[in-house]
Amino acid sequence: MSKRIDVKNLDIYYGAFHAVKNVSMTIEPRSVTAFIGPSGCGKSTVLRTLNRMHEVIPGAYTTGEVLMDDKNLYAKDTDPVDVRRQVGMVFQRPNPFPTMSIRENVLAGVTLNSKRLSKSAADELAEQSLRGANLWTEVKDRLDRPGSGLSGGQQQRLCIARAIAVQPEVILMDEPCSALDPISTLAIEDLINELKSDYTVVIVTHNMQQAARVSDRTGFFNLEATGMPGELVEMDDTQKIFSNPSKPATEDYISGRFG
Amino acid sequence: MSLDTAPTPPQERKQRKLSEIEGVELEVVRASSNRLSLLALGGAAVLLVLLVVLGLNPALALVAAFVVYLGVVFVAYRNTAGPRVARDHVFRGLVGAAFVLAVVPLLSLLWTVVSQGGPTLVDPAFLNQTMNGVTGLQDQATQRDGAPLIGGAYHAVIGTLVITGIAALISVPIGVFTAIFLVEYQPKGRVSQVIRFLVDVMTGIPSIVAGLFAFALWAVLFGIGTKNGFAGAVALSVLMISTVVRNSEEMLRIVPNELREASLALGVPKWRTIAKVVLPTAASGLASGVTLAIARVIGETAPLLVAVGYARGLNVDPSQGPMNTLAVYAYYMFTKPLSPGFREPSLDRAWAAALMLVLIVVVLNLSARVIAKAFAPKTGR
Amino acid sequence: MSATTAPETPPQQHGKPTKRPGDVLFRGLSTASAFSILLILAGVAIFLVSEALPVFGADPAEVTGGEGFVSYVWPLIFGTLVASLIAMVVATPVAVGIALFVSHYAPKRLGTAIGFVIDLLAAVPSVVFGMWGFQVFAPRLVPFFTWLSDNLGFLPFFETASRTGRTILTASLVLAVMILPIITAVSREVFLQTPRLHEEAALALGATQWEMIRTAVLPFGKPGVIGGTMLGLGRALGETMAVAIILSPGVFTWNLIDSGNITVPAEIALNFPEAAGLRLSELIAAGLVLFGITLGVNLLARWVVNRRAEFSGAN
Numbered sequence: 011m012s013k014r015i016d017v018k019n020l021d022i023y024y025g026a027f028h029a030v031k032n033v034s035m036t037i038e039p040r041s042v043t044a045f046i047g048p049s050g051c052g053k054s055t056v057l058r059t060l061n062r063m064h065e066v067i068p069g070a071y072t073t074g075e076v077l078m079d080d081k082n083l084y085a086k087d088t089d090p091v092d093v094r095r096q097v098g099m100v101f102q103r104p105n106p107f108p109t110m111s112i113r114e115n116v117l118a119g120v121t122l123n124s125k126r127l128s129k130s131a132a133d134e135l136a137e138q139s140l141r142g143a144n145l146w147t148e149v150k151d152r153l154d155r156p157g158s159g160l161s162g163g164q165q166q167r168l169c170i171a172r173a174i175a176v177q178p179e180v181i182l183m184d185e186p187c188s189a190l191d192p193i194s195t196l197a198i199e200d201l202i203n204e205l206k207s208d209y210t211v212v213i214v215t216h217n218m219q220q221a222a223r224v225s226d227r228t229g230f231f232n233l234e235a236t237g238m239p240g241e242l243v244e245m246d247d248t249q250k251i252f253s254n255p256s257k258p259a260t261e262d263y264i265s266g267r268f269g
Numbered sequence: 270m271s272l273d274t275a276p277t278p279p280q281e282r283k284q285r286k287l288s289e290i291e292g293v294e295l296e297v298v299r300a301s302s303n304r305l306s307l308l309a310l311g312g313a314a315v316l317l318v319l320l321v322v323l324g325l326n327p328a329l330a331l332v333a334a335f336v337v338y339l340g341v342v343f344v345a346y347r348n349t350a351g352p353r354v355a356r357d358h359v360f361r362g363l364v365g366a367a368f369v370l371a372v373v374p375l376l377s378l379l380w381t382v383v384s385q386g387g388p389t390l391v392d393p394a395f396l397n398q399t400m401n402g403v404t405g406l407q408d409q410a411t412q413r414d415g416a417p418l419i420g421g422a423y424h425a426v427i428g429t430l431v432i433t434g435i436a437a438l439i440s441v442p443i444g445v446f447t448a449i450f451l452v453e454y455q456p457k458g459r460v461s462q463v464i465r466f467l468v469d470v471m472t473g474i475p476s477i478v479a480g481l482f483a484f485a486l487w488a489v490l491f492g493i494g495t496k497n498g499f500a501g502a503v504a505l506s507v508l509m510i511s512t513v514v515r516n517s518e519e520m521l522r523i524v525p526n527e528l529r530e531a532s533l534a535l536g537v538p539k540w541r542t543i544a545k546v547v548l549p550t551a552a553s554g555l556a557s558g559v560t561l562a563i564a565r566v567i568g569e570t571a572p573l574l575v576a577v578g579y580a581r582g583l584n585v586d587p588s589q590g591p592m593n594t595l596a597v598y599a600y601y602m603f604t605k606p607l608s609p610g611f612r613e614p615s616l617d618r619a620w621a622a623a624l625m626l627v628l629i630v631v632v633l634n635l636s637a638r639v640i641a642k643a644f645a646p647k648t649g650r
Numbered sequence: 651m652s653a654t655t656a657p658e659t660p661p662q663q664h665g666k667p668t669k670r671p672g673d674v675l676f677r678g679l680s681t682a683s684a685f686s687i688l689l690i691l692a693g694v695a696i697f698l699v700s701e702a703l704p705v706f707g708a709d710p711a712e713v714t715g716g717e718g719f720v721s722y723v724w725p726l727i728f729g730t731l732v733a734s735l736i737a738m739v740v741a742t743p744v745a746v747g748i749a750l751f752v753s754h755y756a757p758k759r760l761g762t763a764i765g766f767v768i769d770l771l772a773a774v775p776s777v778v779f780g781m782w783g784f785q786v787f788a789p790r791l792v793p794f795f796t797w798l799s800d801n802l803g804f805l806p807f808f809e810t811a812s813r814t815g816r817t818i819l820t821a822s823l824v825l826a827v828m829i830l831p832i833i834t835a836v837s838r839e840v841f842l843q844t845p846r847l848h849e850e851a852a853l854a855l856g857a858t859q860w861e862m863i864r865t866a867v868l869p870f871g872k873p874g875v876i877g878g879t880m881l882g883l884g885r886a887l888g889e890t891m892a893v894a895i896i897l898s899p900g901v902f903t904w905n906l907i908d909s910g911n912i913t914v915p916a917e918i919a920l921n922f923p924e925a926a927g928l929r930l931s932e933l934i935a936a937g938l939v940l941f942g943i944t945l946g947v948n949l950l951a952r953w954v955v956n957r958r959a960e961f962s963g964a965n
Contacts, residue, residue, distance in 0.1 A: 475887065485698055
């Protein structure tokens, strides 16, 4: 588990609209990388190209390469379905399947991706995934209850459990705390910190304090004007970005809103 | 909103890999292109042509070719990309087939109506004459000797307009005012719940039952067996009111509350607010809803058969005896031809009436769309 | 109206006490219209019952069939149920397929166009369906019926085959085409409402498109599809002209591919114009029974659609 990602000269288009321009970066394994930047700068779009989820929108396409341990995710012989199994994703709002129980939710991905799943294996996987998401003790007595009955923060951890149950190489998080209260946010941030010992984590956040708290490296995205493509301004160790960024645009953004 | 319960303290995370856990067998998806399914589709098309040329029933050949296509696609994708992708492609094929399966009868129906009814519909006799005095002899002459068609649906067109018009006059006020009651005066509460429920019940009344109701009502009021245009209009109203209420309620509901409040805040009385602000804002939606409701009842046959009866000649007085309408006309011409030995002219008239009905319905539906789009207020939601 | 007003206190109480004639008139008209719905429905029930009553007091020997109303009406009800259920079973999977095609497979613009065409199909008058079924569809089915009776003739449903195709199965299939638009429209609506979040959740777990539909779309849409199916069933039960034109009626039989059987509404339509006296009461009573059945089905549909189980709905 946990692979390194190299993005090379990535351009993203939605039909005729050029959304993101010429992004190149390296995402280290077993680390947390944060994407920050103003709204509409393409950070979520870039995140979604890491597991080809942007293809859900008709007309979306990319040029350039995304390499996961030197294997191009956009190669002809790679299926998006397989990419998404290896690169899990957690969304802005918790989205457990409403018709499934907690247990079924955790196992949803494994059930999809396996030919055979014995009861004992399912039990073990459900438990280890829920433990991995720091949720086990809270839900172990009500695994057969609907996932929608949990609080927002618990639902989001359930979604993380669901993502890690298939044991992806990379976990993408698209503003995972934006719909949560501060205490739940703290729980998720703690969890992210623990997850990086096993996974490559990439997180998009609006909250710069959060980026400073959880990430090892930070990428700052910006766009020159609305209608212009977004681009990666700079990417460096989080420490450096927040203390001594090399680009003035980053400095403006950080100092303008930080603290 | 309650805050989170305290998160679980970090635990020792002993994660066993999926490959280490016994009882999990992963099913990997390999890349595949759509070329295989296109190839299979082409093959199936060739097979279809071949089977038809060999003399197999076309419908059967189509089914056979489709089954072969599904089988080939399944095997091909299972071997290249894995069973999950194969299943995906099979279901894609099934969904496409469902679509084709629905389109085939639709096209067949439209083609039949147009090709059978078209020539007669443009015959001036059809639109200008009634069936008064027309007998099997004329039809015999038309079919056997090529004499021009005599006898048309003029009276049925008029009857349809009169009866549907009266039905609209009854049901539009009742329907719109009921919707006003539901949206403006009693937005919630037990009373409106009951009314909404009753409207639902009304939606489910079978059309023939509505006809029986009108017949029974007239029997009590005017003596058993009284059939006239008004009875038909009442029957259609029973079917129409519920549609008008539902469509209107929806339209009034999307009028923004700010408009009402703005008007009320200026000291405008409530009824004037409704009449001058709410209704004009919703006007295009209301009009389009009424148009759809008319389209729904204009082709009704059963209730009119029961409540209005069948007239051979023109009758424009809805209070005096049977009238004719297009749908009933088509039904009688189709099932009871004037001359059993020479059915063609009667069938032609039936199909022409059917085509006319279909055209009316299509035009009404399209104009409902146009009205709703063109005159929609810019509410900017 | 202010949001703080409690629903049970009418606005006049803390508004102006003066009543304008316009307000009184408008409110009166609206209230009267709303209550006229109640009156109409009560009227439907009362007048049907009053005209149907004679048949229940009549000498059983005078009722058609000579054995009283119940034995007259049950084969009709049975025929109605058989035809409608076949129509429902045939139409539902096809309708769900079309709805999925429109909502999740076809490009958006094509989907909208197809949706409009399907709506038009719903508006085609039933008499036209009947004529088409009689003249075009029924003859096409004859070879199929012959094949069925040749190969599956040992089953009671397929004993002998009609040569005209005017059978209860033909009528059922035409009914299936007729109720297709309703089921499709309702299903399409709920499928389109599937929260994007749930679809993306499934896709992000590595689901194929079909697996995504099975995991996110179908469970979400299930109550809607069931409700739409019941609405379609209600429509099929009350459908008159198509059956009246297509079916060559007869006494009750298990055989689906030969003439025989009849449905309640078709029986009424075929016999009403010439009926008089007790026969009229019989037919009206049969209509009353039909009303009861469709009412039951529609209430059930409503209940299913409105039911909010804890394992359903978006959050």
